[in-house]
Amino acid sequence: MSKKLKYGMVGGSLDAFIGEVHRKAAALDSKFSLVAGAFSSSPEKSKKTGEALGLDPSRVYGSYKEMIEKESELPEEERIDVVSIVTPNHVHFDPAKLALENGFHVIMDKPITFNSQEAKDLKGIVDETGRVLALTHTYTGYPMVKEAKEYVRNGKLGKLRKVYVEYPQGWLSLPLEEDGDKQASWRTDPSRSGAGGSIGDIGTHAANLAEYVTGLKITNICADLNTKVPGRQLDDDAAALLKFEDGVSGVLMVSQIAAGEENDIKVRVYGEKAGLEWKQSDQNTLLFKPLDGPAQIIRTGTGYVSDLAKANTRTPAGHPEGYLEAFANIYVAFHKAVTDHQSGEFKSADNYDFPDVVDGIRGMVFVDTMIESSKSETKWTPFKV
Template identity: 75%
Template structure:
């Protein structure tokens, strides 16, 4: 039985949203022990967060640089082994770089970095150090998303022809960034979020999900990117026609001004023989249709799913699992990779089912290609590499 992975955290103070999500996900299967953290750029706020989490005060740090430096000096059996980075986008690259270069593995919230250039640099550091980097594209963690991917990969749908993915939200329909909303403020600030607003925040999720399930990379984009809320500095709405490998085509929509919508992510993939549909609001179901067979609804936790799906479900059929469990599945696979690395059994990230640095690069390239296509007068823009 593998030991717990000792985890440090950068960001995720008490008033942050995503930090607590990561902590819950890491704790769910008992595979991680949070041992230290630099939870805020404010040393006082970091200290208060550490106290609330009952951490040893000597291992609650005022900055990520201090944390990585001091943890590196601890005996191997005491120091953290991996770092969870849950900061706004502009504070992804430097702590990830420093952690990897000091021998620590990294799990990082998406998008991977502030820019495509940074993402490519980080991939080089991953390759040169040999350490592991996981990216929390959450929706790849859902068991029925993995089942859909399995069905595509094993040819049950035939050659893929059409892919539709949509991610409507409504929470930025008004200028929340002008009302002191912390989440809205940094996500709409180009100096903190990067070049993309909605396309970086949720468009990257939609593009990643389409590629993950279909097994096909996007090759060309024809995009329409908009800003609807007056004086907003980054996009809040987008749509695109897509071209994939193997002549498949698709449609992507990602918007944060669909008033009334929550996180209504949907994916449909159609091949020559049939199609599948997954809806985030009913994540335990996968809808399967064929040309000459009955409409089927496959359910999580059942014995008829692919054998590889079983380890990603924790409860019997009919007991709902959702967002936190999907997050936890990425942490679970990350732990397995780190544990194998520690025991000398790690060979390749391809042996584990979680997004990595290459997915992160494609996410940043998606943002840049969407923006370039939106400005272009030609119909199709080649996907950046």
């Protein structure tokens, strides 16, 4: 068994959503052990969370600054290896910066920072410290998303022509933020979420998924942003025409007011010879649609899938692998990078299959470009990183 990495968590108190997701994902393959945490800006809430998780009280801290300072003072064999950041967007940059500068590797929720400048500054710190930073764009962790990437890479679609990516949700169809809903409150608050609402929360996932599967970067955006719920401060609905490298065109749709929808992120890619389709509501299936033959159903766990898909699959065919497993695949790839770093074998994040700080920057610039394009009368706006 490979070395278990010790980690400390920033954010993720008992009443938070994404912190528990990170903890379950990190634990799934027995490659990480949670030993420390600053789970809330409230020291009392942090203490109660640590107690509930069975942690040593001496390693449950009142702030992330205290955690990083105290853990840095411990002997190397005792201190944490990794800091996991699961806070709202406005509390991403500072703990990541402090952790990297004190010698810790970082894995964090998306979007990477509050704004683009922070993301670019964070890349400078990653480059300077040489530490590993991973970003949890969850949906790239699914085996059939990786299979789709391999189909494109191996030329099974021929020259790419068109990409459609969509992420509809309906949970913000009503003004939940006015009723004190914690998740809605910070996501619709520009002082905590940043400049983007739906485009920052789920639009960055859609854009990242399209770029991951196709291997192409978005170069231009023509966007339309909307706020449908009266009084809401940020966008809750958006659509865009996209231009990718190599002359490929695309369409992106994200909405958090699509009543009745859950989290059915979906991507379709079309080339000159074939198309493919994947959606989270049927996550174990990839549809491959050749021009000169019947559609084919490709399934997770089968013997005919690529080595990349097999490496990210845990169960035999017919046993569903879902959101937590996809999330865990990012943690597994991050674990490999960190242990390689510790053994002196790490080269660069490009050698590992997880979203990194460069992907994080692209996510923030995506938000900026969507907003700029939506406000522009000329509409087509260059995507400049």
